[in-house]
Amino acid sequence: xxxxxxxxxxxxxxxxxxxxxxxxxxxxxxxxxxxxxxxxxxxxxxxxxxxxxxxxxxxxxxxxxxxxxxxxxxxxxxxxxxxxxxxxxxxxxxxxxxxxxxxxxxxxxxxxxxxxxxxxxxxxxxxxxxxxxxxxxxxxxxxxxxxxxxxxxxxxxxxxxxxxxxxxxxxxxxxxxxxxxxxxxxxxxxxxxxxxxxxxxxxxxxxxxxxxxxxxxxxxxxxxxxxxxxxxxxxxxxxxxxxxxxxxxxxxxxxxxxxxxxxxxxxxxxxxxxxxxxxx
Numbered sequence: 001x002x003x004x005x006x007x008x009x010x011x012x013x014x015x016x017x018x019x020x021x022x023x024x025x026x027x028x029x030x031x032x033x034x035x036x037x038x039x040x041x042x043x044x045x046x047x048x049x050x051x052x053x054x055x056x057x058x059x060x061x062x063x064x065x066x067x068x069x070x071x072x073x074x075x076x077x078x079x080x081x082x083x084x085x086x087x088x089x090x091x092x093x094x095x096x097x098x099x100x101x102x103x104x105x106x107x108x109x110x111x112x113x114x115x116x117x118x119x120x121x122x123x124x125x126x127x128x129x130x131x132x133x134x135x136x137x138x139x140x141x142x143x144x145x146x147x148x149x150x151x152x153x154x155x156x157x158x159x160x161x162x163x164x165x166x167x168x169x170x171x172x173x174x175x176x177x178x179x180x181x182x183x184x185x186x187x188x189x190x191x192x193x194x195x196x197x198x199x200x201x202x203x204x205x206x207x208x209x210x211x212x213x214x215x216x217x218x219x220x221x222x223x224x225x226x227x228x229x230x231x232x233x234x235x236x237x238x239x240x241x242x243x244x245x246x247x248x249x250x251x252x253x254x255x256x257x258x259x260x261x262x263x264x265x266x267x268x269x270x271x272x273x274x275x276x277x278x279x280x
Contacts, residue, residue: 020044082143137197171191218271224248228245258271
């Protein structure tokens with residue numbers, strides 16, 4: 001029996017020789033995922049539909065420790081767009097080691113006056129359903145197929161699919177009521193459906209690519225405090241064991257764990273980071 005490796009704790013999380021792709025990189029959590037990977041020394045490929053503030057964000061990532069940065073617009077629902085991203089990343093960095101499938105639509109109803117009726121399941125629009133499934137599920141499939149195949153060819157890699165607690169448990173529609181008990185809107189049917197599909201796809205791909213050296217896991221975040229009204233924050237917080245919503249940077253450690261060699265024997269799992277929301 002071989003003696004255990006003498007790797008230090010810090011070296012387990014080191015990503016200096018790795019290239020990490022983050023989709024939906026310019027969103028609230030996407031930026032935090034990039035920051036976490038940069039802090040471990042990874043080369044960052046940050047992609048979104050619009051990387052308008054790319055220059056300043058790229059400089060921030062380099063300052064945080066990224067050993068290289070490539071910012072590139074890409075549409076996760078377009079094979080051609082993802083193929084161009086793959087080719088650009090390979091040309092610049094020579095390898096693909098980590099893929100964070102973060103791009104997603106969390107369906108919102110634009111007009112408050114009609115939000116309640118439009119979000120009811122009985123009236124929910126087919127176009128909304130199809131669009132969210134296209135991004136949240138097909139986008140994960142395509143990015144994994146096109147970018148993950150390069151990892152399988154190389155015999156190593158880590159794919160992290162960002163899911164949600166609402167892929168595990170049903171939405172609590174009471175959260176979307178006023179202090180007077182009036183329902184303002186309903187959480188859509190497509191978001192939990194799509195995130196549940198992401199969890200199933202994670203298990204499928206972990207089994208399929210296990211012997212190819214590619215690990216595939218899901219990260220399921222809980223709700224993030226981001227300017228919601230005080231009543232919602234208090235209601236949500238009361239449902240967690242830690243008594244608060246997440247901060248945007250609360251997921252950095254979990255992401256680094258799944259992306260790095262610290263989780264070398266972890267695949268096909270769903271890491272729930274929700275302050276205890278789903279434990280109640």
